[in-house]
Amino acid sequence: MTRPLLLLTAALLTSPALHAQLIQRQLGDFDFKLGTTPSRSMAQGLISPTAVGAFHGGLDLSHPSGWYIGQYAPSMGVAPDSTLRLDSYTGYKHHFDNTLGYEVGLVHYSQPNIAGAESFALYGGLSILGSRFGGAWRDNPDNRTGTLFADFGQLPLLDVDLTVKLAHHRLGTPFTLGDGSQINGFSDWSLELSRPWLGIDLNLIYSNSNLSGSGCDAYAGINSACESMVTLKAQRSFF
Structure with missing residues (x-):
């Protein structure tokens, strides 16, 4: 394009x-x-x-x-x-x-x-009885990433959709911290609950990684933040 x-x-x-x-x-x-x-x-x-x-x-x-x-x-x-x-x-x-x-x-x-x-x-992935399971491999010289995800659709009794994502990142060049230690890779994950309410799509997201403190300087993953974080999003379509 x-x-x-x-x-x-x-x-x-x-x-x-x-x-x-x-x-x-x-x-x-x-x-x-x-x-x-x-x-x-x-x-x-x-x-x-x-x-x-x-x-x-x-x-x-x-x-x-x-x-x-x-x-x-x-x-x-x-x-x-x-x-x-x-x-x-x-x-x-x-x-x-x-x-x-x-x-x-x-x-x-x-x-x-x-x-x-x-x-x-x-x-690639499979859709089975309304649920989706898949994975991906991203080739980037600076950060090679393998991702697994599962969208379970609407959970019985709870009336919410559940989506889980897990990724592992391998750094092309080790990241050196201030104390001299190096980070060669890291993992991160997220769990999302969503449901419609009065025409609004509500999403509750928990995300985290195995990095913390100064190690977060090396973070460039699937989440908006390195350490444990809970996010509530509300969005509404106009039709």
Whole structure:
């Protein structure tokens, strides 16, 4: 995708006249989605799940055969203190029936304005009886990451959705702390409970890692914070 098209996408997504988080259209046999949040299910959490800039958004194009392509920009790089970031992906999704299916794909992470800021991730998973289980391997010279995740869907009796994610990061170059010790890698994890309430999506997230204190200087993982943290998020779609 060219930068002008991305900027056009940003203009559409940030226009005062556009209050919806997602636009969906049929283009022949293809299903086209344009929105401010990632729309791809198995890749969510692998493509950037949250925005890091004032202008963000993406598009997704899928075919009934199961093939899909898309691109999500957590930052369009149009603000003075922001950098253009792109998560481009392609994959294949297939359901054998209503209870069993699988999905595989590839994500390309890039920052076109920064030389060498590229990496790739392979992902795949199974959907079984409404739950999703998957994993991914991201190849980045500075931080090679293996991720496992499980989305259990709605838990019986509790009326909440449960999602768990665990990742291990291997640093390309050991990080040296002030006392001379080195960190070669670390693990982090998150647990999320979510449910709708009066038209609002409520999310309670617990996240943590095995780093603490000065070791957090080496942290660059899946969570927004290195040490134990509880976050409550509430968001509402406009339609």
